Amino acid sequence: MSWREWTAADCIEWIAPPTTDDDKYSRGVLGVITGSPDYPGAAVLGVEAAWRAGAGMVRYSGPRPVRTAVLAQRPETVTVSGRVQGWLVGSGIDPRRRSFVLQGDLQRALASRVPVVLDAGGLDLVGTHTAPTVITPHARELANLLTARELDASVVDVRADPAAWAERAARELGVAVLLKGAVTRIVDPDRDAYVVTAPTHRLATAGSGDILGGILGALVATNHDALAVDAEVLAKLAATAAWVHGEAARRASGVVGGGPIVALDIAAALPGVIGSLLTR
Ligand SMILES: NC(=O)C1=CN([C@@H]2O[C@H](COP(=O)(O)OP(=O)(O)OC[C@H]3O[C@@H](n4cnc5c(N)ncnc54)[C@H](O)[C@@H]3O)[C@@H](O)[C@H]2O)[C@@H](O)CC1
Ligand SMILES: Nc1ncnc2c1ncn2[C@@H]1O[C@H](COP(=O)(O)OP(=O)(O)O)[C@@H](O)[C@H]1O
Numbered sequence: 001m002s003w004r005e006w007t008a009a010d011c012i013e014w015i016a017p018p019t020t021d022d023d024k025y026s027r028g029v030l031g032v033i034t035g036s037p038d039y040p041g042a043a044v045l046g047v048e049a050a051w052r053a054g055a056g057m058v059r060y061s062g063p064r065p066v067r068t069a070v071l072a073q074r075p076e077t078v079t080v081s082g083r084v085q086g087w088l089v090g091s092g093i094d095p096r097r098r099s100f101v102l103q104g105d106l107q108r109a110l111a112s113r114v115p116v117v118l119d120a121g122g123l124d125l126v127g128t129h130t131a132p133t134v135i136t137p138h139a140r141e142l143a144n145l146l147t148a149r150e151l152d153a154s155v156v157d158v159r160a161d162p163a164a165w166a167e168r169a170a171r172e173l174g175v176a177v178l179l180k181g182a183v184t185r186i187v188d189p190d191r192d193a194y195v196v197t198a199p200t201h202r203l204a205t206a207g208s209g210d211i212l213g214g215i216l217g218a219l220v221a222t223n224h225d226a227l228a229v230d231a232e233v234l235a236k237l238a239a240t241a242a243w244v245h246g247e248a249a250r251r252a253s254g255v256v257g258g259g260p261i262v263a264l265d266i267a268a269a270l271p272g273v274i275g276s277l278l279t280r
Pocket of ligand 1: 038040140155206207
């Protein structure tokens with residue numbers, strides 16, 4: 001299998017600017033089930049990134065205190081259920097502590113025949129999906145997921161040969177895989193394989209992966225028409241999300257002379273990155 005470095009030029013096709021005929025629904029509605037009383041921030045970060053990456057609407061579902069935190073940061077967010085064209089599920093959820101209500105919401109999302117981004121505490125739901133799905137593990141999460149499926153892999157194994165394990169996971173689980181790291185690898189079950197090399201290690205900061213989930217969720221929602229006719233688009237959207245994420249972190253850090261950034265800084269830099277892709 002050959003892995004190709006994904007570039008800015010590759011991203012352009014997947015960054016759809018709104019047109020005269022668009023409204024918030026046609027742009028793409030992202031449904032988000034993330035966060036928990038232990039990790040409310042993960043929900044705030046993912047929702048913020050989804051808005052900043054161009055979703056037409058973000059619908060958030062989660063426990064009341066988390067909803068309150070999400071709305072405090074981003075009052076544009078809708079918290080009633082309704083039609084969605086993409087799901088972002090799992091960031092900031094502890095898979096061992098999912099409530100009955102949450103379990104029902106997750107099952108409905110996975111059964112809804114709408115494309116899904118599965119992150120963190122939603123990763124174990126892979127296999128119950130009914131539409132094109134991309135999982136976004138880091139090395140330890142991928143090792144845990146594979147081991148739970150009796151495909152024994154340690155974090156050391158995954159780190160030693162991330163490409164092979166990402167490919168194996170895509171094949172065995174029937175989903176696109178975005179394996180996070182300083183080099184992010186994206187592969188789909190039909191073997192399209194892309195690499196995104198992070199332009200800054202400042203990305204390695206808590207909550208950065210939650211931001212990536214929001215970007216990818218927004219891209220899934222805004223490209224719902226293309227995804228409906230070709231599931232392979234999902235790997236390209238995932239590679240675009242990783243590239244945009246890295247570039248936003250590079251820009252955010254540049255503003256402070258190459259210094260430290262926090263996850264929300266990455267989200268704040270997204271409109272500039274997307275705008276400059278559109279004017280290339
Ligand atoms: N502000 C927030 O609410 C935040 C919530 N977060 C959420 O916290 C939950 C747990 O996240 P973590 O996965 O960091 O779990 P933990 O912080 O519980 O770490 C679990 C284990 O995974 C290892 N690990 C973490 N990142 C790794 C990597 N890139 N490669 C290999 N091993 C790695 C750690 O060393 C640790 O042994 C997730 O649901 C996540 O979405 C995090 O994103 C941090 C910020
Ligand atoms: N050393 C590194 N250099 C560049 N990017 C990194 C590095 N380590 C992690 N990343 C990126 O930072 C993000 C971290 O996500 P994740 O592991 O989910 O953390 P969190 O759970 O705190 O959000 C991922 O996009 C990953 O690719």
